[in-house]
Structures are given as C-alpha cells and as structure tokens.
Amino acid sequence: MAGKESLPRVSLVEEALREGMQIESADIPVDRKLQLLNVLSRSGLTNIVIGSFVSPRWVPQMGRIDELASRFEPADGVSYTALALNAKGRERIAQYAHKLTADDPKVGVSRFHLCDVFVQRNTARTTAQERSSLAATVEEAKAAGAVEAEVCVNAAWGSNWVGPFTQHQRMEALRTQITAWEEAGIPVTRVQLGDPMSWNTPKAVRAQIALIKQTWPQIHRFQLHLHDARGMAMLSAYEAMYQLEESDHLVVDTGLGGMGGCPYCGNGRLTGMIPTEDFVHLLESEGIETGIDLSVLIEAAALAAEMVGHDLWGRVSKAGPRPEGADVYPMDMPFIETFEQAQHFRFGAKAYQGASTPWKQPITSAQRDEYENSARNRGGHHGSY
Incomplete structure (x- = not known):
C-alpha cells in the first residue's frame, strides 16, 4: 500500500477465517466458508489466512480445514496462508503448497511468550521450554538457509492470569532472541508483537515501537497481532504507524467485522480483532491508499454476520463510510x-x-x-x- 510521505508501507493480514471462525460454531458448513473466502478474495486484500491445521479434538471449528484447503480456488495477486503449531500441522499444510504460501526458509523465526499460563493453555509448552529451544531453532533455520530472522514476543503487554508486563520484560525477550540470531551470523530485520489477551494500550505500543526503532535501527518490518476485547487495538495500531518511517513496513492483523476469539485467553468471542473494514476506512482517511474495495468488505461483513448468526463488532459495516x-x-x-x-x-x-x-x-x-x-x-x- 502506498501512503503519503513519511508514513510507512502498511499491509493487512485478514484473519476472519482463522481467528474468527475458531471461536464460532463448528457447524458452519464449508460451503459457507468458501463463499466468504471468495468474497474476501475479490476485495483487494492481498493476505488472507484460511484457517489452522490443528487437532479437531481441541479446535473442532477447524476440523474440516483440509476440505476447505482442497476446494478453494486462489485468486490472482492474493497470498493465502494457514497456521500450524507443530510438525504434524506443517506436514498437512505441505499438501496444499500449490495454493498456500509457505514460510520463507530464508527467514528464520523465533517466538517467546511472556505469560507462562497462557502458553501452556495455548500450546502445551512452558516459557522455559520455549527459551531452552531457542538455540535449536536458530541452528535449524541456519541449516535451512536463513539469511535474516524475525523475532516474536507474544502476550507482550499483559496477562489475564499474571497481570501486566513491562517494557523491560519485552525488551529482554527481544534482546535474548536477537542476540542468539546475531551470534549465528543472521541479522534480525523483523519484529512481531502479539497480544492475545487485549492488554495493549496506545501509549505502551507507541513507546515500544519507538524504543525498538531506537535500539535496533536495522529492523524495518513490524507486525502487530492485537486483540480488541478492551477496545484499544485500532488506536494502538494507529500510534504504531506514526512511530514508523517511509522505509518501514507495518503489518497489521485484522478480522472482518472484528471477528476473532481465543478460547484460551478467557474472553471468548469478545477477544475480537481490529475490524478490517474499519481499519481500511481509517487508512484511506489518513491518505494511505490500500487498493481494497471497502464496499466489498462491507458486503463480506454482512455475509459473515449471517453465517455466524449474530452481530459483528465493526462500525463502518453498520453505518457506512463517510458519505461523499x-x-x-x-x-x-x-x-x-x-x-x-x-x-x-x-x-x-x-x-x-x-x-x-x-x-x-x-x-x-x-x-x-x-x-x-x-x-x-x-x-x-x-x-x-
């Protein structure tokens, strides 16, 4: 997306079919999901997550992800991805390599959670286990040909079980990972900050992005996965945008209609995401051309609400964009x-x-x-x- 001078490049990752559908009814037919995916594919969105390759025992809503992946027809210019949390999931995704964009082997990825409770509920691992596996993660990525790396901090701002986390804790988690990659001769050029429990605030996000820029000027790609249970995610992403420069790239995960929910964080469907249509409207209002057809997103939001059987949380899809x-x-x-x-x-x-x-x-x-x-x-x- 092109923007006015001094603002970064901004990209969206559409999460409704993963983050959104993982907390909705498991009985939603694949045909309806395909219908929604087709509408999203013609909206101008360029990054769409179609679901998760995870155990249907724990996430029954993703029990027919293989059928969805095998049946959908990719649109030109759209990158489709899916989530996998382990080797088995990655093996399943590999069957659809002709449709789904795989992780780039030239970009190594490491991830720390700050909340030991959440990571056990979510991935059945502890924060200590994550940290102890860092060296192996780096070594495997180097052997696979990685030439740059992305470091991630999840549950970055706070936890519904153990309270808030400090900027010092976030920086320590980032520094530990960055040091490991740099010692292996692999520069870190990307950062991802996740907030599954909706503890982000505009002030905290603004300060964190500014400090990362100051401490590691070689980092130019920032990805934010902010949940919105407490209504501050879009404000936080907006503040992040204005801490970055024209040479930077901000990636923001959003969900159509604000769809998004984590069964492990304690807020259910109210966890929410930044509504895609609202964020597109905001970006366009700030002079950032998105290439996304807002009218198509609005129709997609209406379709999604009909599918799940309840109102969604977006505003532009209800009141319309500013009329001109x-x-x-x-x-x-x-x-x-x-x-x-x-x-x-x-x-x-x-x-x-x-x-x-x-x-x-x-x-x-x-x-x-x-x-x-x-x-x-x-x-x-x-x-x-």
Missing part, C-alpha cells in the same frame, strides 16, 4: 433510529420505509446546492434513492 459526492444522504430522509434503518447506505430508502417524517416542507439548502454543483464540476453527481 453522490453518496451524501437525501435531505428529506426521515428519522433514522435503528440499526436496520441505518443500513440505508446499502439498501436505499427501503431500509427506512415507514419511519417518521415530520418535515412539513421540503428541506432546501444553498449549502447543499453548492456542494452538488462542486461535485458535478469534479465529474460526479448527487444521486437519490
């Missing part, structure tokens, strides 16, 4: 009170048919006339329902 040009609202529209009526930006006047209309005379406005004339001069026109 031909999309500004009719001046004589009636009172708009309900969520359903607010969908007039999608369905036109039928969305509010029968609503109260107290205006005794048609509303006229010289300001509106001026706006419409200006829009026509720019090549647009004001339409009506």
